[in-house]
Amino acid sequence: MSQSTISSTLDTSIPSKQNRLETYISNSSSTFILFGTFLLLLGGVSLFFFLQPYFEQIQMERMNSTFGMVIFGVGLTLLCLKVSFIVYILTLYLKYRAIKSVADEDLPLCTVIVPAYNEGALVYKTLKSLVDSDYPEDKLQIISVDDGSKDDTWMWMKKAQEEFGSRISIYQQPENRGKRHALYRGFKLGTGDVFITVDSDSIVLKDTLRVMASPFVVNKNCGAVAGNVRVLNNKTAIIPRMLNVSFAFSFEFIRSAQSHLGSVLCTPGALSAYRREAVFNCLNEWITQTFMGEVSKIGEDRAMTNMILKQGYNVLFQRKAYVYTNVPERYKNLYKMFIRWERSNVRENLAMSKFAFTDFRKGPKSGTRILLLNQWLKMTMAYPAIILMLYFVVTYPILFLSSTLAGIMVFSSMQAIFYANKHSITESFWAYPYSVFHAFTLFWITPYAIATAGKGGWLTRDLSQKETKKEVVAIPS
Secondary structure (H helix, E strand, O other), X not given: OOOEEOOXXXXXXXXXXXXXXXXXXHHHHHHHHHHHHXXXXXXXXXXXXXXXXXXXXXXXXXXXOHHHHHHHHHHHHHHHHHHHHHHHHHHHHHHOOOOOOOOHHHOOOEEEXXXXXXXOOHHHHHHHHHHOOOOOHHHEEEEEEEOOOXXXXXXXXXXXXXXXXXXXXXXXXXXXXXXXXXXXXXXXXOOOOEEXXXXXXXXXXXXXXXXXXXXXXXXXXXXXXXXXXXXOOOOOOXXXXXXXXXXXXXXXXXXXXXHHOOEOOOOOOOEEEXXXXXXXXXXXXXXXXXEOOEEOOXXXXXXXXXXXXXXXXXXXXXXXXXXXXXXXXXXXXXXXXXXXXXXXXXXXHHHHHOOOOOOOOOOOOHHHHHHHHHHHHHHHOHHHHHHHHHHHHHHOHHHHXXXXXXXXXXXXXXXXXXXXXXXXXXXXXXXXXXXHHHHHHOOOHHHHHHHOOOOOOOOOOOHHHOOOOOOOOXXXX
C-alpha cells in the first residue's frame, strides 16, 4: 500500500537537532537489537546441531523411562497438531477473498461510534480522519462519547465539533463507567443500519469506512466485520516496531483464514463494524454480561463477536480496511494489555463453547469448532508447558536454550516471509526479535490470565500510567 500522509490532522515541524539525535539513537538501537538477535539465534541453532550427539544421548536415556516416553509422545503429538493447524490455516488463507467496495448509492446508513477516555489530542485526530473519509456525508453519522475523562479529552472533542460542525455529535458521561457503557450509549443514539466502532487513539484511511460497510450489502448474513489493525507509532520505539509485524500476521493471515469460515473470533476494538439488527438482538445481554458474579468490564469486542456468531451470522475480515492505532511502548504497559486480552479470551472461550457445538447456524460449522478447539489447546497446555519449561531449564539448560532458539528461528521465519511478501523486506526481520522477546519475557501471560480471569480491571487506561503520545506525520506503508 502506498504511503498516505495525514499531516493535515497532526502537527508538523522542521526536525530539531534533538529530534535528529533521537532518530539516530533509535536507528542505532534497532540495528544493535536486530544484529544481536540474529547472532543469538544463529548461535542457538549452531549449538543445537553441534551438540546433537549429546542431545541424542539424553534422548536415549529419557526413552528408557516411562516419564521420558510420555513426554516424547505428548511433545510429538502437540507438534503434529500445531503443524497440522498451520497447514489448515494456510489453506484457508489462500482461499480468502476480500469483498470489494460497493457504489455510493448502495452504501448503507452508517453510524461511527468513538468512545474516549483520557485520550487528549488523539481523539481530535481520530475524529478528523473520520470526517475526511470518502463515505457519503448524507449517509454518515459520527458520535463520540467521553467516558468521564480526567484530562483534556472533552476539550479536544469540543474543538472537533466546533471545527466540523454538525458532522460530529459529542456526549459526555457523568462518570467513568467503562468502554462498554460508552459504546452502549453510542448504539442507543445511532440511527445507522451499520455501526462502526473506532478507538479514540486510531486513525482510519480515506476509504476505510466504505470498505468496512460494503460486506453488509453484499452478504446478507454478515453480522460483523473486523478491520485491519496496523501500528501507528511503529517508528517511535522498539516494541511498536516488533508489534507491527506481529499485528500484520495476526490480522492479514490468521483473520483472513478465519474469515473464509465466516468465523472471525474477535472484531478488534480499534476498528469493527456490526449490523444494527445483530447488535440490538444481544445488546441487553451484552451490557449486563457477568463473569464469576462480577459485571464484565473488559473484552467487550470479543463478547459482541461471540453473541453475533451465536445468532448464526457470519463474522468477516476486510483486509483493505486499514486503521492505525497506538500500542504500548514500554514492557509494563504491553504485558498489562496482553493480560487484559488473555483474560477476555479465557472468558469468551468458555462462552463460545456453550453454543459452538450446537446447531447455531446453517451450513458447515466444523471449521469454527476447530478454531475454538485450538484456543482450548493453548489454554489447557499453559500450565503443563510452564512446568516442563522449568524442568528442562533446571535439568538440561543447554538443550532447552538451543532447541528453543532453533524453534524460534523456524516459526518466526513464517511471519517474516509473510510480512516481506506483503509489506517490507527490511521490517520483516522484526519478527525474530519479537519471537525471542515473547518467548522469554511474555511466556507467563496466559497462565497468569487463566488464574486471574475473574479480575476485570482495564490496567492500562489510568491517567497516571498513560504514555506520552508522540506526534506522527505520516502513516507508513
